[in-house]
Amino acid sequence: MAETKLSAEKRTAFGKGAARTIRRADKIPAVIYGHGEAPLHVTLPGHATMIALRASNVLLSVDVEGQSHLVLPKDVQRDPIKGFIEHVDLLVVRRGEKVTVDVPVHLEGEAAANTVVQQELTTVSLEAEATAIPDAVTISVEGLEAGAHVAASQIALPEGSSLAGDPEQLVVVVTGAATAAQAEAELEALEAEAGIVRDEPTETTEPAADQS
Template identity: 60%
Template sequence: MSDTDLKLVAEKRTQFGKGAARKIRRDHKIPAVMYGHGAEPVHITLPGHDTMMALKTANALLTIVIDGDEQMALAKDVQRDPIKPVIEHVDLVIVRKGEKVTVDVPVHLEGEAAPETVVTLDAQTLQLEVEATHIPENLVVSVEGLEAGTQIKASEVELPRGAALVVDEETLVVNITQQISQDELDAELAEAEEEAGIEREESDEAAEGENAESGEAAAEGEKAESAEA
């Protein structure tokens, strides 16, 4: 997404409350508030479609235009409808060029680990301190050819220039383990059930088989009785 796509023309809001917010959303717009750097909070209305598209990018740096004046901001909190694909409200925090901000950046895995291994992404995001104008879209971690037993910690993740880790350097990001076979999985499950005192119930197939055998035996018995009569 280009910088021009992240420029949103906003309007100042003078009406507040649930009723006013519902009216704004009916007009396909989004109520928002912008604050920071000691400035008084500014209540605004954002264009619905353009804002939704812009906020699809994590930590998108937005340029908010109000009455011709431009202000850079980051979405601090985005309230979404639990059912509909609709943004209900946005909190924006003002940032300035060269200023450092703390953000959670998604971790993206690439490559294929060694055969018969399981790759677990333990940290979906890593918290970084970066310049507001140089926030990475994601952090790429390669697992290409890595063997079981390999662990990648936060300190081993390549960061963009000027970025610093906020989380503990020992934070586990990726864990690669040996793939377990179905027999081993069944054995572990049986052992766990035994330790917990759980008795396995017969499977449906086994029960059906027994019912079928019982039915056949009953039928044979009836035939024998008829022959004797």
């Protein structure tokens, strides 16, 4: 994984008012911590940081007054309404060090006809070197029949990565697609159980033409 470089400034003002001032200047308050080092409070460039954090588990090289810090985003706080980044926690990592991260799961291929593919997990937890975190893992569902399933332990992992979560967790389940008649029957059974009575359409008779 390539490193994304960002330049940061040390931050000395704290609190909600100071954070609002930072964000109005198109910057983001952040803290760098880990490996027993004292937390380093910084401000990051707003636009460049927003673009960098679009990728999951992006490896950042943050320059602060000429000193480079290799970090991973540990927590990204966003405004619940507008979605802009409010604050970022950055965890210091070392080259060759292994870290535990959640990696996206991508599906490829087409399952057998008349089946439905259910993705139970959108991410899996992996242990990988901080400088070699995979962007994603891929599962092929090509030709899978109803009743097939894929557990976490069956995922082909990139070299150097290992599963950190439960190997028995189901990631993908393939079921048979219900026909329209089956779906209608199930709906009617649920309605009957709930005491719902459908209004049946009534037949209407056109008035006879006036013969007079």
